[in-house]
Amino acid sequence: MPKITVPLGPQHPALKEPGSFMLSLEGEEIKDAVLRLGYNHRGVEKAAEARNYVQNIYLLERVCGICSHAHATAYVHNVEEIAQLEVPQRAKAIRMIVGELERLHSHLLWLGVAGHEIGFDTLFMYSWRDRELVLDALEEISGNRVHYSMNSIGGVRRDMSNEQIKKVLGILKTLEKRIKYYITVGTEESTILARTQGVGVLPKDEALKRCATGPQGRASGVDRDVRRDNPYLLYDKVDFKVITQDSCDVFGRLVVRALEMVESCKILKQVLENMPSGDIAVKAPIKIGPGEAVNRYEAPRGEDIHYLKANGTDVPARVKVRAPTLANFESVAYMLEGDTLADAPLIIAAIDPCFSCTDRMSLVQTGTGKSGIMSFKELRAYSIEEYKKKGIDFSKL
Amino acid sequence: MARPLRAWRELVKNLFRKHVTGQYPHTKPVIDKNYRAKILFDANKCIGCNICVRNCPADAIKIIQVNQDEKPTEVDGKTIPAKRKFKCVIDLAKCVYCGQCTDGCPVKALSSSQDFELAHFNREALIDEMKHPYETESKKK
Known part of the structure; x- marks a missing residue:
C-alpha cells in the first residue's frame, strides 16, 4: 500500500491553535508523525526585558489565556524570592483560591472540548454551561473572567469579603453535584468509552522518557504533582489526593481530570472555611535584586517552570518560561503512531495543548x-x- | 433499556428548565460591581505623579499638563505658581483593563467603571480624552 502524507495544520478546523502535524498514513493508520511548532511566536520573554516588574505581571499573565494565574503566580514567586518578601498568609490563601478555581475552569473547558472532538456535543454544552459558574465566581473575586490580575508583588490586589466566600461555597455545592454527574456520564456512556478507551496509548516508561507532566503524566501512572512534592502557597496545609490512572489512554486522561476537579473542590472548601486573617500585601521595592530564582507551579495542564534573573534595576535581566504544553508535546508523536487518522484530533486535544504558550525561539x-x-x-x-x-x-x- | 429511559428523563427535565444563555443585545448581562472595564478620571484630584504612566503594561495612558500658560498669582507680594492641572488620555484599543493605574494612584483620581460596551467602527473614537474643566473654561474665554 502506498504511503500518503496528510498535513494536519497549521490551519485546520480540528485544531484550536496553529500547530503542524505531518501524518504519514498507510490506509487509515498513522505510521509516522512529524510535529512542528512556531506559528504563534510572540516574543514574550524578550518583551519582558523591556518592562518593569509590575508591568511584567500583566505581560506574563497573557502567556496563556487559561492558565493566566499560573504564569503570573510563578513569576511573582520568583520576584518575591529575590526581593526576600514575606507574603501574608491571607494573600497566599486568596492566590490558592484563584488558582484552584482556574483549575476547575480549565478542566471543565477541556471536558467540553474533548466532548466536541468525540462528537458528543451535548457534553460540550453542559460542561461549558457549568464553567460559566466558575467564571462568575472568578469575576466576583477578581474583576475579570479570564485575566484575573490578582497578583501584585508581595501579595494580592483585592481582598475577599465574607459574602464572596459564602457565594463561592454555594457555587461549589452546585459544581460538586454536576462534576459527579460528569463522572457517571464519562465512565458509563458508551460513545465516550468507544472513542477513548485504548486510543492514544502512552505507557509509563515512555511518559517518563518524554517528560510528560500534569494530567497527561498522571494518566500514565507517573505519580507527580508539584502541589504535593514541592508545596508552595498553603498546599502543605490542605489535605488532597494526587489522582493517577494506569490505563495510559485518552480515557485515563478524562478520568484524571474529572477526579482532579473533585479534589480541587475539596481544597477550595478547606481554604475558604479556614481563611487566615490579616493583611493582603506587603510593600515591594521598585528595584529588585541582583539575584536568580527558579520556581515551579502546578498549572492545570502540568508543571509550569519560571526562571528569573534580576540585576538590581527596575527591569529583569532575563525571564524564561517553560509552559506545560512544551513538556507534553513530545509524547504526541508517539501517541499518534499506530492510531487511525480519525482519532488524531482527539489525541492532540487530550494533552490540552496551548501552542501559543509553548512557542519559543531558538x-x-x-x-x-x-x-x-x-x-x-x-x-x-x-x-x-x-x-x-x-x-x-x-x-x- | 435503562439508557434510553435516562435520556428521556433528561429531555423532559430540560423542557421545563430556564434558558442558561442570555439574549445579549436585548437583555443586558448582570455585571458585577467589582468588574474592571473602562477607566474613569477625576481631573480635580490628579497631581501628575505619573505612577499610572510608568506602570501601565500596555502603554495606553497619558497624563498631560493643560495649564502651562497660566500665570502665577501674587498674594501679599509673594508670587505663587499656579496649581498644575492635568488631563488624561487613554487609548481604549491599547488598554488591557488590568486596573493597575487605579491601584497605583496615590490620590485615587483613576477608577474602574463597569462600562464594557466599548467596540467602535472608528479607531480614533477609541481614544478617550478626559479633559480638565480648566481647558473648556479657557476655550470659552
Whole structure:
C-alpha cells in the first residue's frame, strides 16, 4: 500500500491553535508523525526585558489565556524570592483560591472540548454551561473572567469579603453535584468509552522518557504533582489526593481530570472555611535584586517552570518560561503512531495543548558548528533576509 | 433499556428548565460591581505623579499638563505658581483593563467603571480624552 502524507495544520478546523502535524498514513493508520511548532511566536520573554516588574505581571499573565494565574503566580514567586518578601498568609490563601478555581475552569473547558472532538456535543454544552459558574465566581473575586490580575508583588490586589466566600461555597455545592454527574456520564456512556478507551496509548516508561507532566503524566501512572512534592502557597496545609490512572489512554486522561476537579473542590472548601486573617500585601521595592530564582507551579495542564534573573534595576535581566504544553508535546508523536487518522484530533486535544504558550525561539545553524547569542538587530536583519528568499519584503515595517 | 429511559428523563427535565444563555443585545448581562472595564478620571484630584504612566503594561495612558500658560498669582507680594492641572488620555484599543493605574494612584483620581460596551467602527473614537474643566473654561474665554 502506498504511503500518503496528510498535513494536519497549521490551519485546520480540528485544531484550536496553529500547530503542524505531518501524518504519514498507510490506509487509515498513522505510521509516522512529524510535529512542528512556531506559528504563534510572540516574543514574550524578550518583551519582558523591556518592562518593569509590575508591568511584567500583566505581560506574563497573557502567556496563556487559561492558565493566566499560573504564569503570573510563578513569576511573582520568583520576584518575591529575590526581593526576600514575606507574603501574608491571607494573600497566599486568596492566590490558592484563584488558582484552584482556574483549575476547575480549565478542566471543565477541556471536558467540553474533548466532548466536541468525540462528537458528543451535548457534553460540550453542559460542561461549558457549568464553567460559566466558575467564571462568575472568578469575576466576583477578581474583576475579570479570564485575566484575573490578582497578583501584585508581595501579595494580592483585592481582598475577599465574607459574602464572596459564602457565594463561592454555594457555587461549589452546585459544581460538586454536576462534576459527579460528569463522572457517571464519562465512565458509563458508551460513545465516550468507544472513542477513548485504548486510543492514544502512552505507557509509563515512555511518559517518563518524554517528560510528560500534569494530567497527561498522571494518566500514565507517573505519580507527580508539584502541589504535593514541592508545596508552595498553603498546599502543605490542605489535605488532597494526587489522582493517577494506569490505563495510559485518552480515557485515563478524562478520568484524571474529572477526579482532579473533585479534589480541587475539596481544597477550595478547606481554604475558604479556614481563611487566615490579616493583611493582603506587603510593600515591594521598585528595584529588585541582583539575584536568580527558579520556581515551579502546578498549572492545570502540568508543571509550569519560571526562571528569573534580576540585576538590581527596575527591569529583569532575563525571564524564561517553560509552559506545560512544551513538556507534553513530545509524547504526541508517539501517541499518534499506530492510531487511525480519525482519532488524531482527539489525541492532540487530550494533552490540552496551548501552542501559543509553548512557542519559543531558538536559532540552530546547522553545519557551521557555531553557537552564540544574537542581538535584536542581528535577529531582525536575519529574519528579513530569510523572508526575502520567500519573496516577502518586511524591511519597511 | 435503562439508557434510553435516562435520556428521556433528561429531555423532559430540560423542557421545563430556564434558558442558561442570555439574549445579549436585548437583555443586558448582570455585571458585577467589582468588574474592571473602562477607566474613569477625576481631573480635580490628579497631581501628575505619573505612577499610572510608568506602570501601565500596555502603554495606553497619558497624563498631560493643560495649564502651562497660566500665570502665577501674587498674594501679599509673594508670587505663587499656579496649581498644575492635568488631563488624561487613554487609548481604549491599547488598554488591557488590568486596573493597575487605579491601584497605583496615590490620590485615587483613576477608577474602574463597569462600562464594557466599548467596540467602535472608528479607531480614533477609541481614544478617550478626559479633559480638565480648566481647558473648556479657557476655550470659552
